[in-house]
Amino acid sequence: MIKQSHCIVAAGALGLLFTASRAAADDYSPGFNMVVSAGAKTCLPKAAATVRIRPAGPVDIMDVAVEGLPANTDFDFFVIQVPKSPFGVAWYQGDIVTDKNGRGHQEFVGRFNIETFTVAQNSAPAPVVFTGGVLPDASLNPAFNPIQMYHLGLWFDSSDAASKAGCPATATPFNGEHNAGIQVLNTSNFPDDHGPLRDTVSNNPKPTTGGGR
Numbered sequence: 178m179i180k181q182s183h184c185i186v187a188a189g190a191l192g193l194l195f196t197a198s199r200a201a202a203d204d205y206s207p208g209f210n211m212v213v214s215a216g217a218k219t220c221l222p223k224a225a226a227t228v229r230i231r232p233a234g235p236v237d238i239m240d241v242a243v244e245g246l247p248a249n250t251d252f253d254f255f256v257i258q259v260p261k262s263p264f265g266v267a268w269y270q271g272d273i274v275t276d277k278n279g280r281g282h283q284e285f286v287g288r289f290n291i292e293t294f295t296v297a298q299n300s301a302p303a304p305v306v307f308t309g310g311v312l313p314d315a316s317l318n319p320a321f322n323p324i325q326m327y328h329l330g331l332w333f334d335s336s337d338a339a340s341k342a343g344c345p346a347t348a349t350p351f352n353g354e355h356n357a358g359i360q361v362l363n364t365s366n367f368p369d370d371h372g373p374l375r376d377t378v379s380n381n382p383k384p385t386t387g388g389g390r
Contacts, residue, residue, distance in 0.1 A: 205230060205231040206229060207229075208229040209227075209364070210226065211225070211228060211364055212363065212364070213225070216360060221361060225243070225362070226362050230374075232290070232377070232379055237289040238285070241283050244281075247341070249274075249277060250274070251333075252272065252333060252361065253273075253334050253351055253353075254329070254331050255269055255330045255332070255351060256289070256293060257330045258325075258328065260364045261365050264330065265326075268295065268326060290377040291378060291379070293327065293374050294326060295323070295324055296324070297318050297320050297321050303317060303318055307353075310354055312355055327367075327371065328372035330351070330360050333358025334358065335356065335358050337358075339358035339359050340358075344358070345359055346358070
């Protein structure tokens with residue numbers, strides 16, 4: 178009887194764990210896929226990524242899982258205006274590092290929904306920090322109206338890493354020091370003007386207007 182009781186308790190605990198995990202997964206919006214970019218199709222034909230986004234009040238949590246990539250390699254992840262060259266405005270999120278099996282996973286916190294945008298109300302001086310990359314830092318920004326950004330892209334962290342994977346060794350500005358490799362994955366499976374982030378709705382409550390001081 179004691180062993181049976183232990184089995185019942187263990188089964189109950191596993192059931193609660195499964196329910197909690199399922200509830201946590203259900204917090205995320207339906208997932209979408211990223212596809213291999215044109216420049217990486219011949220060298221990394223099996224590269225793939227799945228993305229899920231969970232609204233979390235004043236922020237969103239983006240969960241990215243990649244596979245079919247070179248082992249133990251650094252990649253740089255961006256939110257971008259359009260999925261393919263010339264990419265438009267790009268916003269650096271962070272890195273994804275693959276394991277020995279060419280798989281990687283990372284979570285990013287920010288605004289990843291229909292309200293994701295960038296704006297430059299006017300020109301202003303900008304710090305020049307990195308000057309040795311493909312595109313050195315600009316010292317002044319151009320003014321532009323709000324630009325909605327709904328696409329995603331993943332780049333090799335260096336052209337050397339791309340070359341080791343059998344990919345073109347073209348240098349691009351898509352890492353922190355502006356000396357990255359080629360794009361590997363993007364969301365070109367969605368229209369240029371309707372990237373997947375456009376369909377993610379924020380649950381951030383909007384402040385009410387009037388009635389208070």
